[in-house]
Amino acid sequence: ADNPQSPQLDPTIPARLQEMKRKMASHIVGYPRMGPKRELKFALESFWDGKSSAEDLEKVASDLRSSIWKQMADAGIKYIPSNTFAYYDQVLDTTAMLGAVPPIYGWNGGEIGFDIYFSMARGNASAPAMEMTKWFDTNYHYIVPELGPDVKFSYASHKAVKEYKEAKALGIDTVPVLVGPVSYLLLSKPAKGVEATFSLLSLLGNILPIYKEVVSELKEAGASWIQFDEPTLVTDLDSHKLQAFSEAYSELESTLSGLNVLIETYFADVPAEAYQILTNLKGVSGFGFDLVRGSKTLDLIKGGFPTGKYLFAGVVDGRNIWANDLASSLETLGALEAVVGKDKLVVSTSCSLLHTAVDLINEPKLDTEIKSWLAFASQKVIEVNALAKALAGHKDEEFFSINAAALASRKSSPRVTNEAVQKAAAGLKGSDHRRATNVSARLDAQQKKLNLPILPTTTIGSFPQTIELRRVRREYKAKKISEEDYTTAIKEEINKVVKLQEELDIDVLVHGEPERNDMVEYFGEQLSGFAFTANGWVQSYGSRCVKPPIIYGDVSRPKPMTVFWSTIAQSMTSRPMKGMLTGPVTILNWSFVRNDQPRFETCYQIALAIKDEVEDLEKAGITVIQIDEAALREGLPLRKSEHAFYLEWAVHSFRITNCGVQDTTQIHTHMCYSHFNDIIHSIIDMDADVITIENSRSDEKLLSVFREGVKYGAGIGPGVYDIHSPRIPSTEEIADRINKMLAVLETNILWVNPDCGLKTRKYGEVKPALSNVVAAAKLLRSQL
Ligand code: GLN
Numbered sequence: 001a002d003n004p005q006s007p008q009l010d011p012t013i014p015a016r017l018q019e020m021k022r023k024m025a026s027h028i029v030g031y032p033r034m035g036p037k038r039e040l041k042f043a044l045e046s047f048w049d050g051k052s053s054a055e056d057l058e059k060v061a062s063d064l065r066s067s068i069w070k071q072m073a074d075a076g077i078k079y080i081p082s083n084t085f086a087y088y089d090q091v092l093d094t095t096a097m098l099g100a101v102p103p104i105y106g107w108n109g110g111e112i113g114f115d116i117y118f119s120m121a122r123g124n125a126s127a128p129a130m131e132m133t134k135w136f137d138t139n140y141h142y143i144v145p146e147l148g149p150d151v152k153f154s155y156a157s158h159k160a161v162k163e164y165k166e167a168k169a170l171g172i173d174t175v176p177v178l179v180g181p182v183s184y185l186l187l188s189k190p191a192k193g194v195e196a197t198f199s200l201l202s203l204l205g206n207i208l209p210i211y212k213e214v215v216s217e218l219k220e221a222g223a224s225w226i227q228f229d230e231p232t233l234v235t236d237l238d239s240h241k242l243q244a245f246s247e248a249y250s251e252l253e254s255t256l257s258g259l260n261v262l263i264e265t266y267f268a269d270v271p272a273e274a275y276q277i278l279t280n281l282k283g284v285s286g287f288g289f290d291l292v293r294g295s296k297t298l299d300l301i302k303g304g305f306p307t308g309k310y311l312f313a314g315v316v317d318g319r320n321i322w323a324n325d326l327a328s329s330l331e332t333l334g335a336l337e338a339v340v341g342k343d344k345l346v347v348s349t350s351c352s353l354l355h356t357a358v359d360l361i362n363e364p365k366l367d368t369e370i371k372s373w374l375a376f377a378s379q380k381v382i383e384v385n386a387l388a389k390a391l392a393g394h395k396d397e398e399f400f401s402i403n404a405a406a407l408a409s410r411k412s413s414p415r416v417t418n419e420a421v422q423k424a425a426a427g428l429k430g431s432d433h434r435r436a437t438n439v440s441a442r443l444d445a446q447q448k449k450l451n452l453p454i455l456p457t458t459t460i461g462s463f464p465q466t467i468e469l470r471r472v473r474r475e476y477k478a479k480k481i482s483e484e485d486y487t488t489a490i491k492e493e494i495n496k497v498v499k500l501q502e503e504l505d506i507d508v509l510v511h512g513e514p515e516r517n518d519m520v521e522y523f524g525e526q527l528s529g530f531a532f533t534a535n536g537w538v539q540s541y542g543s544r545c546v547k548p549p550i551i552y553g554d555v556s557r558p559k560p561m562t563v564f565w566s567t568i569a570q571s572m573t574s575r576p577m578k579g580m581l582t583g584p585v586t587i588l589n590w591s592f593v594r595n596d597q598p599r600f601e602t603c604y605q606i607a608l609a610i611k612d613e614v615e616d617l618e619k620a621g622i623t624v625i626q627i628d629e630a631a632l633r634e635g636l637p638l639r640k641s642e643h644a645f646y647l648e649w650a651v652h653s654f655r656i657t658n659c660g661v662q663d664t665t666q667i668h669t670h671m672c673y674s675h676f677n678d679i680i681h682s683i684i685d686m687d688a689d690v691i692t693i694e695n696s697r698s699d700e701k702l703l704s705v706f707r708e709g710v711k712y713g714a715g716i717g718p719g720v721y722d723i724h725s726p727r728i729p730s731t732e733e734i735a736d737r738i739n740k741m742l743a744v745l746e747t748n749i750l751w752v753n754p755d756c757g758l759k760t761r762k763y764g765e766v767k768p769a770l771s772n773v774v775a776a777a778k779l780l781r782s783q784l
């Protein structure tokens with residue numbers, strides 16, 4: 001079973017030539033599913049809308065799978081993954097495989113089809129969707145399994161075996177990939193009602209029989225390798241949890257015998273204790289490590305690696321879009337080869353390529369120099385193979401020298417380096433930036449100027465974006481309408497939004513962000529050091545994709561970005577008009593970030609650019625400025641030991657943006673989540689005057705922080721209107737929410753606002769909802 005894809009050696013052909021034909025030791029952890037032009041997205045959405053059939057969807061999916069497999073086979077990849085395709089999510093696929101369907105979806109047994117599968121993912125008329133959460137520290141989201149003591153597991157989706165056979169029929173022998181049993185349980189949540197008492201790992205013995213059935217079938221179908229993804233091994237796990245890995249694989253050992261088994265980890269280094277457990281697992285023949293984010297694992301491997309086992313060395317970054325430094329990777333691989341032996345080293349990606357863009361070939365408009373610095377999934381496959389070939393003594397000198405030249409051009413390119421910015425940012429590290437006066441004195445000074453009622457009302461920034469508005473922006477970008485016509489149209493839109501807010505009697509207004517397509521892209525397009533792709537999409541969840549900008553160089557702000565629109569908006573009203581900016585940490589976390597300097601340095605550079613903007617807004621007479629940090633929490637590293645460092649520079653970056661404003665300038669910030677109990681002290685340390693936060697789906701969670709006695713002195717606006725739903729909350733319901741908050745927060749610091757921006761809602765919903773928001777604030781004012 002050792003070398004499934006090696007052709008038989010023919011004694012009549014010189015050995016060297018035969019060596020060339022042999023598939024080199026190369027492996028891909030997983031591959032994007034959406035397709036180079038998001039084919040799967042459109043097929044899914046058309047199926048969901050009832051515009052195409054299940055067969056149509058299956059056809060698009062199988063075409064995508066076969067083209068991906070063929071592409072990897074043509075590139076010479078030896079260990080090609082299967083079952084990394086998913087119609088929605090690989091964790092949901094595992095839930096289906098195990099038949100762990102929550103009762104509410106009315107499944108009656110049998111093979112799980114689209115109906116039940118998509119009901120779990122998206123909800124149906126009688127049941128809401130299952131919860132979705134972030135996949136580790138990526139922007140991918142998975143469907144969280146919901147497991148209680150009564151779940152009856154059964155083998156209910158044969159997808160892994162079907163995919164294996166499908167590839168085999170194309171002449172491609174693949175490595176089927178399964179979410180490992182322990183990670184599956186650790187990524188689950190206890191079903192409702194058993195939250196406090198239930199140990200998810202107690203289900204291990206119940207799911208392993210299903211895994212055994214799957215493995216047996218794969219073996220029967222001819223598989224010679226199988227990959228279990230156990231990425232939870234890189235997180236902070238106590239010994240009890242680590243023990244579960246030993247138990248699980250010991251239990252599987254006899255079923256796995258005769259197969260080569262790879263345990264794949266990714267996203268960080270494997271902690272020393274976990275490394276011990278992992279490398280001693282029974283029945284396992286190889287281990288995969290992320291050597292890009294997990295550089296400490298290198299030392300562990302050098303300190304000891306089990307003899308006779310395979311090392312899958314993830315040297316090609318699956319989380320970024322940069323071309324690999326092939327020479328340096330080859331050096332690392334050489335050192336590893338000395339440890340594990342020549343025939344036991346496999347070149348791999350650091351994680352699934354799911355988290356990077358698909359193919360550079362679809363970027364004809366991208367600047368050619370910048371393009372030469374990049375590698376998307378399709379190019380990374382080639383890199384992996386080039387490294388494997390080089391390792392086997394067949395180095396493609398031309399490929400390596402083109403790569404070295406690209407790297408050198410990136411290092412020396414004047415478009416990357418801006419000395420002044422480098423210098424300014426370097427000076428920030430280790431120093432502190434704070435406003436001169438404390439928050440309560442500032443709030444007093446601001447109140448004298450703004451003269452707001454108690455429980456002031458505001459919104460988060462964007463107003464509904466109509467089809468017409470999107471058309472205007474698109475046509476302006478395509479130069480189909482003149483600058484003048486565009487400006488007129490946007491002005492009209494702002495005026496409409498301002499008038500509406502005045503009619504609703506909102507206290508602090510916004511201009512509605514009609515000129516913005518996306519809160520990061522809008523700024524990236526105006527800052528230097530950013531590039532944009534046409535098709536650099538990355539799956540976020542289900543059919544949803546994001547297209548992160550690429551930060552390739554030192555960031556600076558050639559000219560003001562928002563002052564023009566903000567001053568126009570302010571001139572339309574006598575009420576305060578909020579300036580509206582995206583904060584440095586959010587811009588960083590929602591972009592592909594350069595890998596030639598630490599993240600914090602890039603963040604400081606963005607902070608300095610935003611600082612210039614804040615100060616220009618202030619000079620232009622804008623007295624309230626909101627700096628959104630929607631994604632600050634998302635950037636939190638996987639391991640607790642690294643939290644403090646991240647939070648320190650992230651919060652510092654935010655403070656840099658506004659440390660220079662006057663006391664009377666009111667700085668707001670906004671966050672898109674309510675889970676911040678664990679980072680509340682960092683949030684306080686941001687020292688904003690007012691923070692608005694998403695809250696209405698989780699009142700209790702947020703309030704519990706304050707109930708536990710955390711002192712909060714700045715302004716705070718927990719959302720009272722869930723903008724993710726078309727539902728219109730009633731005045732009473734909103735008043736009730738505000739009352740609950742008043743029980744734990746001082747009256748004079750509470751603001752009243754929706755959860756987030758209104759961009760995706762319709763005016764028909766927003767008008768009555770905001771009207772109720774204002775009515776509720778007024779009702780409570782009259783009672784206080
Ligand atoms: N100001 C932005 C808006 O209202 C904030 C969006 C966000 O937090 N995601 O659209």
Ligand code: ZN
Nearest residue numbers: 671672756757
């Ligand atoms: Zn938000």
